[in-house]
Amino acid sequence: MYTGQCLCGGVRFRIEGELAPVQVCHCSQCRHAQGTPFATNIPVPTDAFHLDAGEDLLKGFESTPGKERVFCGHCGSPLFSRRADLPEVVRIRAGLINGPLDVRPAWHAFTASKADWWSINDDLPCYPEGYPGRP
Secondary structure (H helix, E strand, O other), X not given: OEEEEOOOOOOEEEEOOOOOOEEEEOOHHHHHHHXXXXXXXXXXXXXXXXXXXXXXXXXXXXXXXXXXXXXXXXXXXXXEEEEOOEEEEEEEEHHHXXXXXXXXXXXXXXXXXXXXOXXXXXXXXXXOOOOOOOO
């Protein structure tokens, strides 16, 4: 089991089960939503994700049709995203999970639109567009 929380601690959650590898997304929407050069996401089945506190603090924004980005309405921490066409998965922001983590990044996606001031300096696979088998 893993636990996590937002910056203010108002939203707390747990994940029961193993974690999937970290997905690194460099798309412009993730950069704008996070305020960083990329987002680190872990897909989690909705039946393994449990909100323990802060449901009343959750705020959502539909960044593209069918994709909602959820954040803490108090401190603004990005929490997860979810897609209407994939209702059985939430994509948790990896940095929210209380460590240590047994998983590592697996690949970089949307590298064609990455921040021009950020270099990718690892040997992970890079996909100019989305990851082909992406959940």
